[in-house]
Amino acid sequence: MKEPSSPHRGPVPVTLCITELAPGGAEKNLVYLATRVDRQRFIPRVVSLKSAPEANRSQLLTKLLAAGIRPEFLAAKSWWHLPRTLRRLQCYFRRTQTAVVQSFLFHANLVARVAARWAGVQAVAAGIRVAEKARRWHLRLERLTSPWVDRFVCVSQAVAKFIQEKAGIPPEKIVVIPNGIDIAECDQTVPVSWETYGIPADAHVILYIGRLDTQKGVDRLLKVADEFLEPEPGIDPHLIILGNGPLREDLEAIARNLSGAGRIHFLGWHPEPLSFLRSACLLVLPSRWEGMPNVVLEAMGCGKAVVATRVEGIDELLGEEGEVQIVPQEEWENFPSRVKLLLRDKALRLRLGAANRARAVRFFSVDRMISAYQKLWEELLHCPGKPDS
Structure with missing residues (x-):
């Protein structure tokens, strides 16, 4: 089936937002997305809430730079930096005319959805990568801020079931896109x-x-x-x-x-x-x-x-x-x-x-994962599930 074309003229600016860029599973999959997404359809940008990783852990940053993507590092170190981080991210979304925000990991998910709402970003997707059983307050915050998210992207059916049952996320807001392997x-x-x-x-x-x-x-x-x-x-x-x-x-x-x-x-x-x-x-x-x-x-x-x-x-x-x-x-x-x-x-x-x-x-190929994300973003741009006021 042919994927729908974007209503935007030219490639769509998509910002991938994550807590940090030190090597890890979520970080690696973000880099796959950023470096291999179809540049004729999307302009990928990357934002990290934390500072740049140390030199001995900069492998993923090196791959982004080699692909012509220079991440924005917000240098957040604690919750005390939250107001400043929100303002900086809001300004970044506006400056780059971000149309889609795709976030990864709990802290980035929360901060990105708030800043995106303030900036008037058209579509927001939040990646849920774990069935969090230790920090139940994570689930309460997910539920509280879920109206500001168009889709929750779960890495497995099991995680989708978990956030539906434990965080009260409506099934129509959930999509499953597994990780990819090269x-x-x-x-x-x-x-x-x-x-x-x-x-x-x-x-x-x-x-x-x-x-x-x-x-x-x-x-x-x-x-x-x-x-x-x-x-x-x-x-x-x-x-x-x-x-x-x-x-x-x-x-x-x-x-x-x-x-x-x-x-x-x-x-x-x-x-x-x-x-x-x-x-x-x-x-x-x-x-x-x-x-x-x-x-x-x-x-x-x-x-x-x-x-x-x-x-x-x-x-x-x-x-x-x-x-x-x-x-x-x-x-x-x-x-x-x-x-x-x-x-x-x-x-x-x-x-x-x-x-x-x-x-x-x-x-579980990387190409299969990227295709699924691209399809999701274009669907959201056509008819996003608008957050409640």
């Missing part, structure tokens, strides 16, 4: 050498990538780690924790008291997580809740098997092959045995990895 980027990434990190070259590496906080469940992963880190004939298991966060010291303390402490490696944040995925045996995701975990999509793109808890978006990602790779939350005690199963059965591990990659190619 398969070529996966293929072109050079695999890491484990020996660089003091790990045997033939080790069976179990990989975790992500923040070290309560949501991600690394605490409970470590408490059962001895159950899958015991060496067996032909299997030399090691667990790599790739990421930082507020719980790192606590998690390292847990690891030090385990029998397999020497097989657990905290490597901190790394700018090229795909290189670790390329070399790993499998990815583990012990999360308590999610939205649509981008790291699982990246593992799929790299042709890797996954062991994950049943969180929002995971069934949609893994499909039928999820039966082996997904552990229900209420059956957490089976997580270690599922890891051991995939370590022991190489043929199964490789088959699942190949199926995951094929599914990523078929259903």
